[in-house]
Amino acid sequence: MIDILYFAWVRERIGLPRERVDTEATTVAGLVDELRAREDRYALAFADISALRVAVDQELADFDAPLVGVREVAFFPPMTGG
Amino acid sequence: MIDILYFAWVRERIGLPRERVDTEATTVAGLVDELRAREDRYALAFADISALRVAVDQELADFDAPLVGVREVAFFPPMTGG
Amino acid sequence: MIGVRVQTEAFDAGAELNAFSEGLQAGAVVTFSGLVRDAGSMIAMEIEHYPGMTERAIAAIAEDAAARWSLERVLVIHRHGRLQVGAPIMMVATAARHRAAAFQAAEFLMDYLKSRAPFWKKEIGADGAEWVAAKASDEDALTRW
Amino acid sequence: MIGVRVQTEAFDAGAELNAFSEGLQAGAVVTFSGLVRDAGSMIAMEIEHYPGMTERAIAAIAEDAAARWSLERVLVIHRHGRLQVGAPIMMVATAARHRAAAFQAAEFLMDYLKSRAPFWKKEIGADGAEWVAAKASDEDALTRW
Numbered sequence: 001m002i003d004i005l006y007f008a009w010v011r012e013r014i015g016l017p018r019e020r021v022d023t024e025a026t027t028v029a030g031l032v033d034e035l036r037a038r039e040d041r042y043a044l045a046f047a048d049i050s051a052l053r054v055a056v057d058q059e060l061a062d063f064d065a066p067l068v069g070v071r072e073v074a075f076f077p078p079m080t081g082g
Numbered sequence: 083m084i085d086i087l088y089f090a091w092v093r094e095r096i097g098l099p100r101e102r103v104d105t106e107a108t109t110v111a112g113l114v115d116e117l118r119a120r121e122d123r124y125a126l127a128f129a130d131i132s133a134l135r136v137a138v139d140q141e142l143a144d145f146d147a148p149l150v151g152v153r154e155v156a157f158f159p160p161m162t163g164g
Numbered sequence: 165m166i167g168v169r170v171q172t173e174a175f176d177a178g179a180e181l182n183a184f185s186e187g188l189q190a191g192a193v194v195t196f197s198g199l200v201r202d203a204g205s206m207i208a209m210e211i212e213h214y215p216g217m218t219e220r221a222i223a224a225i226a227e228d229a230a231a232r233w234s235l236e237r238v239l240v241i242h243r244h245g246r247l248q249v250g251a252p253i254m255m256v257a258t259a260a261r262h263r264a265a266a267f268q269a270a271e272f273l274m275d276y277l278k279s280r281a282p283f284w285k286k287e288i289g290a291d292g293a294e295w296v297a298a299k300a301s302d303e304d305a306l307t308r309w
Numbered sequence: 310m311i312g313v314r315v316q317t318e319a320f321d322a323g324a325e326l327n328a329f330s331e332g333l334q335a336g337a338v339v340t341f342s343g344l345v346r347d348a349g350s351m352i353a354m355e356i357e358h359y360p361g362m363t364e365r366a367i368a369a370i371a372e373d374a375a376a377r378w379s380l381e382r383v384l385v386i387h388r389h390g391r392l393q394v395g396a397p398i399m400m401v402a403t404a405a406r407h408r409a410a411a412f413q414a415a416e417f418l419m420d421y422l423k424s425r426a427p428f429w430k431k432e433i434g435a436d437g438a439e440w441v442a443a444k445a446s447d448e449d450a451l452t453r454w
Binding site for chain 4: 176197198202250263274305
């Protein structure tokens with residue numbers, strides 16, 4: 001089981017801030033493929049992966065990052081702090 | 083008649099902050115030559131012109147600046163503000 | 165000494181600057197403060213963040229800056245939630261022996277906070293709301309460090 | 310809006326920052342404050358200046374910065390006379406639409422104040438006093454602008 005968090009317009013498109021999923025994916029990219037296949041709102045949110053950033057256990061990561069032992073994955077648009 | 087001002091160690095070496103002089107010099111460099119010839123303390127203060135800066139009527143200037151119509155000339159070491 | 169605060173409450177930038185400068189050995193203090201800019205039709209700004217990761221990311225950036233520029237102190241305050249036009253959004257402060265280090269560290273902090281701390285700004289206007297898009301220039305700014 | 314103050318009295322950097330930021334349209338405010346550094350044997354710092362020229366030189370530098378970086382506001386405060394260790398010497402503040410302009414303008418102001426405003430610092434120690442020598446690096450810093 002992995003906690004998945006969504007922020008900003010990713011959260012709005014998917015319609016929820018977080019969920020717990022049971023996944024067989026071994027990488028973030030594999031997890032994205034599983035989510036995309038679920039429903040249109042996921043397919044829409046993940047349509048253009050280049051517009052998204054991902055954090056694995058609260059550290060910025062790449063989409064090919066492994067999911068072994070991971071507890072939390074977050075998807076969001078590029079950050080706009082400061 | 084021109085007002086001459088001295089600051090920082092130039093003031094200390096010459097021993098006064100300002101004086102009024104009657105000069106025939108047509109440039110700052112000419113004025114420096116006149117001052118140097120006066121007394122040792124002036125010769126000492128103006129020994130190394132490259133260590134000095136000059137302002138003519140409160141604007142930074144070069145040593146070859148003309149003195150025509152000038153009311154105030156100031157000599158001082160490089161500034162250390164901020 | 166590294167201070168990091170992530171909060172919804174307003175802060176008093178002047179009081180923060182004075183507290184930050186108190187008893188310093190260093191001679192140079194630089195601050196940056198960001199305010200909600202008055203962009204015409206905007207009513208407010210809403211800032212979302214990633215609790216937990218935000219604090220970690222900012223602390224990592226601040227520690228990096230402190231080490232690189234031998235800072236005596238560094239402070240980062242960043243708000244989230246709904247902010248009115250003109251309100252303070254965030255502030256950084258750096259204290260170093262010399263001015264170049266204090267300036268560079270503050271610019272470095274700002275460049276990293278812009279693109280690497282998990283905050284997302286949304287502009288609330290009279291006609292609706294819009295997420296602020298990240299600028300390519302902000303990403304590019306990181307390449308200089 | 311350009312503010313220039315040359316004074317012997319102490320100033321409250323925090324209060325200045327808050328007053329400076331009040332009612333701004335700009336979103337980015339940068340301050341630099343310089344304190345008398347605690348350099349070990351030093352008891353105090355004595356700052357001499359050139360009354361009249363000082364104000365003119367600083368105003369010219371500030372106007373130049375305001376024009377070059379389209380600043381909404383700029384403030385320069387510089388003290389002279391005898392200052393204790395840890396005391397505030399001077400402060401600049403800049404307000405601009407974007408952070409890069411506010412940072413650059415503040416660095417420009419500092420570089421010019423260091424080498425082009427007629428102030429001379431003397432360090433008063435237990436064993437005597439010594440004029441602070443200008444650094445070649447401060448003169449070199451001007452070439453970047």
